[in-house]
Amino acid sequence: MHFRGPIGRACVRPVFKPAVAVRGFQSVYHVETPTIDESKLENQILGRAYTKFVPEHGFTRQSVDLAIADLQLRPENLGGLFGIGLQVSDVVNELIMYHLKHTRANLSKYHDEAGKLATEGAKVRFYMQKRLLDNVPIIKYYHQALGRMILPTNLGTFLTELHNLSDDITYYSGDQSNDFAWYSKRFALSGAFVQSELFMLGDTTPDYSATISFMNDRVSDIDTLGYAYNSVEEWAIFNGISLVNLIKSQLARG
Amino acid sequence: MNRLLFKRFQSTHKALSPAQKAYLDRVIRVDQAGELGADLIYAGQYMALSHKPALKPVLKHMWDQEIHHHNTFNRLQVDHRVRPSLLTPAWKAGAFAMGLFTGMLGKEGAMACTEAVETVIGNHYNQQLRVLSNGFQDIEEIGSDTTSDSADIKSLKETIKVFRDEELEHLDTAIEHDSKNARPYWLLTETIKLTCKVAVWTAERI
Ligand SMILES: [Fe+2]
Numbered sequence: 001m002h003f004r005g006p007i008g009r010a011c012v013r014p015v016f017k018p019a020v021a022v023r024g025f026q027s028v029y030h031v032e033t034p035t036i037d038e039s040k041l042e043n044q045i046l047g048r049a050y051t052k053f054v055p056e057h058g059f060t061r062q063s064v065d066l067a068i069a070d071l072q073l074r075p076e077n078l079g080g081l082f083g084i085g086l087q088v089s090d091v092v093n094e095l096i097m098y099h100l101k102h103t104r105a106n107l108s109k110y111h112d113e114a115g116k117l118a119t120e121g122a123k124v125r126f127y128m129q130k131r132l133l134d135n136v137p138i139i140k141y142y143h144q145a146l147g148r149m150i151l152p153t154n155l156g157t158f159l160t161e162l163h164n165l166s167d168d169i170t171y172y173s174g175d176q177s178n179d180f181a182w183y184s185k186r187f188a189l190s191g192a193f194v195q196s197e198l199f200m201l202g203d204t205t206p207d208y209s210a211t212i213s214f215m216n217d218r219v220s221d222i223d224t225l226g227y228a229y230n231s232v233e234e235w236a237i238f239n240g241i242s243l244v245n246l247i248k249s250q251l252a253r254g
Numbered sequence: 255m256n257r258l259l260f261k262r263f264q265s266t267h268k269a270l271s272p273a274q275k276a277y278l279d280r281v282i283r284v285d286q287a288g289e290l291g292a293d294l295i296y297a298g299q300y301m302a303l304s305h306k307p308a309l310k311p312v313l314k315h316m317w318d319q320e321i322h323h324h325n326t327f328n329r330l331q332v333d334h335r336v337r338p339s340l341l342t343p344a345w346k347a348g349a350f351a352m353g354l355f356t357g358m359l360g361k362e363g364a365m366a367c368t369e370a371v372e373t374v375i376g377n378h379y380n381q382q383l384r385v386l387s388n389g390f391q392d393i394e395e396i397g398s399d400t401t402s403d404s405a406d407i408k409s410l411k412e413t414i415k416v417f418r419d420e421e422l423e424h425l426d427t428a429i430e431h432d433s434k435n436a437r438p439y440w441l442l443t444e445t446i447k448l449t450c451k452v453a454v455w456t457a458e459r460i
Pocket residue numbers: 289292319320323417421
């Protein structure tokens with residue numbers, strides 16, 4: 001059976017999915033899948049396109065084509081790699097996702113340096129700064145990439161990756177939260193990151209110092225956030241207990 | 255802390271399957287929420303009943319064990335990067351209220367609550383131990399064809415076994431302290447059992 005029109009297009013369009021949507025249980029005793037599997041040909045192509053051609057040609061099909069030529073591969077043999085027919089939008093999505101994953105994976109290079117910092121907040125800021133500055137080589141084209149990320153069909157995938165980023169940063173920074181603070185920290189960090197990226201697009205200061213200080217302000221707001229939530233909770237419990245004691249004393253009086 | 259980062263570790267076993275990871279994720283999340291609940295149930299009961307000298311050490315002993323269970327799963331949740339239950343504020347409030355309410359019914363009420371909770375939790379832990387034995391037999395060691403439990407799986411099983419035994423001790427303690435004399439016994443225990451089952455189902459997922 002062969003469909004035409006929108007149904008047909010929906011059938012042949014490869015579904016754009018992240019390789020690992022949910023991280024789940026992690027154990028040091030078990031091998032983990034790497035964020036980017038460099039042994040896969042498509043990742044080699046994307047990697048070459050990203051490092052060598054995206055800074056010149058942006059997140060485009062052209063960058064990928066140049067990378068394929070650069071690797072001396074024959075495009076006609078690559079049909080199956082990025083889904084059927086190398087549809088432009090999907091290759092571009094893959095390239096943007098490569099940027100996000102590559103820069104996130106990069107953070108693991110900084111653990112030794114981060115380990116010297118004293119507080120969790122300082123570590124969060126340190127990783128945030130490293131991650132933001134990794135946008136610099138492609139910053140010219142980043143507004144295009146963001147525009148694509150927020151398309152309704154792409155948003156879910158890219159939000160998952162954003163959550164992975166804030167989850168990595170909080171974890172690397174030594175987060176120990178066991179309750180709702182776990183969520184408030186991560187959501188706040190995702191928010192601060194997106195705001196800082198948007199700020200960065202218009203930043204003209206050398207070394208992006210304005211972006212970094214903008215980010216530092218945002219993060220000091222959230223520094224207290226997990227703490228603030230739990231304080232509210234403790235306050236409620238404390239008042240609950242006082243109320244119970246009040247009732248008990250009233251009942252005892254008869 | 256942060257074992258994944260700072261012990262540059264040589265893995266001993268091949269990757270867990272996505273289904274196995276998802277299962278372990280749920281195990282840690284629901285057990286953490288459950289032990290949080292147990293901790294706070296005893297906090298509530300202790301508040302209501304600690305003025306009774308005969309009861310105080312009994313409750314305190316069980317409460318201390320629950321605090322240890324709770325801390326253990328908190329540590330596992332952080333180490334294994336498991337998301338805690340989103341509903342932790344609700345579990346805290348609900349469990350504390352349940353402990354306080356049953357405690358205010360008196361000794362028998364509190365013990366009936368413990369009996370009901372530990373019946374459900376004992377079964378729940380047994381169920382997990384069954385899956386951890388049957389569903390994790392295929393994990394190969396690196397560099398050999400033999401399958402075995404990795405140190406993490408082994409210690410998780412051990413932990414659950416020890417906790418299961420302690421929960422069943424709590425169940426015995428509750429019966430020794432006249433849980434069956436609570437009125438209305440049937441309504442109380444069945445309501446609490448049902449509540450626990452719904453909470454387990456929810457905390458595994460949300
Ligand atoms: Fe327990």
